[in-house]
Amino acid sequence: MVERELTLRSLSPLALHAERSRAQFTPGLDYIPGSALRGATAARYLQLHGADDDFQVLFVAGRAAFADLLPATEDRPGRLLPNTARWCKRYGWEHPQSLTDSLLRLALAGELESVEPLEDKPWEYCPEPECGNKRDRAAGYLTLDNRRISPTKRLLTGTSINRATGTAQSGMLFSQEAIEEGHYFRSVVRIAGDDETADNLSRRLESVLRAGERLRIGADRSRGLGLVEIVGWSDPWPELSLEARWLSFNQVVVSLWQHYDTEPACVYFSLTLESHLLLRDGAGWPVTRLTRHSDLADLLGLEGVALKRHVIQPAVVRGWNAQQGLPKEDEPALGRGSVFFFQVETADETAVRQRLAEIEVEGLGRRRAEGFGRVCVCDPFHYTFVLQEMEEARR
DSSP, X not given: OEEEEEEEEESXXXXXXXXXXXXXXXXXXXXXXXHHHHHHHHHHHHHHHOSOHHHIIIXXXXXXXXXXXXXXXXXXXXXXXXXXXXXXXXXXXXXXXXXXXXXXXXXXXXXXXXXXXXXXXXXXXXXXXXXXXXXXXXXXXXXXXXXXXXXXXXXXXXXXXXXXXXXXXXXXXXXXXXXXXXXXXXXXXXXXXXXXHHHHHHHHHHHHSOTTOEEEOSSOGGGTOOEEEEEEEXXXXXXXXXXXXXXXXXXXXXXXXXXXXXXXXXXXXXXXESSOBOOBOTTSOXXXXXXSTTHHHHHHTOOSEEEEEEEOOEEEEOOEETTTTEEOOOEEEEOTTOEEEEEEOSSOXXXXXXXXXXXXXXXXXXXXXXXXXXXXXXXXXXXXHHHHHHHHHHO
């Protein structure tokens, strides 16, 4: 498998609808879905080379998987804040020291059957001097060094035209949200296969999306929206290995549990969704909530582990089939940013880590080639802030 990071820059507003255009106002996404990037890339490929053998492998067989293009800076990728992120309820990012994560405290509160870990005043309240506001759910994007990335939007308003008079039709005003031009977006494209085949396919793909060339993505492209420039390709930013994240995660678990005079029952790990997850149960129904704590472990093929805590957000995946000229069927999903906390009970720890490593590479669920089902195991965001807070408590 080969991984390459693609960087784009918006040259005109991007209209990426979060809902169907059924009403006078259509909200917009603040990122570019992987399915939109995949569709635009496939269209460009067909223009240049037609439906040759490489096209069949990359797009029909699904060897190339396009992750969501997240807001980024010119020189650094961005990351989505998980659903467990917290910051100052009143001032938000204006108080950067208030940013923290609640996953481990939520899990500990469940084990202790007490809210004490969540009502610890140094953690529950914003640490900025003279603030005194509680922390609340945080949302948005950060760079790897915790700098905020906030794509700005504008409201585009138009009217329907009366064909008889050529003037604005009464009562037919409509508006849509769009991302302003000038923003950077980054996506990691994975190409499956042996090293030689994946390298050849990667070079083929990069020849289609050359630096300096332009694409159109999203809605209303014929009206001048959705123009993006390809900044270039690069190797993905280095990340900690799964083994290092696993070890650090459980070391922080031990420290936090001992701080509240208890010991962890066994080994734990977290699973954080970096994109929407499309799962089906045994009856073929979409999975949007968990009725039993063993449901997700069974669906993931993880035996001997139990789901102890989850913070999920339902989502609906929509899209457009350019080939057929029709909207894709709306599909319920587990929303990106959802977090799951597992306990390893009877399983072999090495076997669990091996399976999790496969999941990180291959993804989960349906439509993975469109970027769905990307996950991170033991995301450092869940334990980095806890570690800092524990060190400050010891001083």
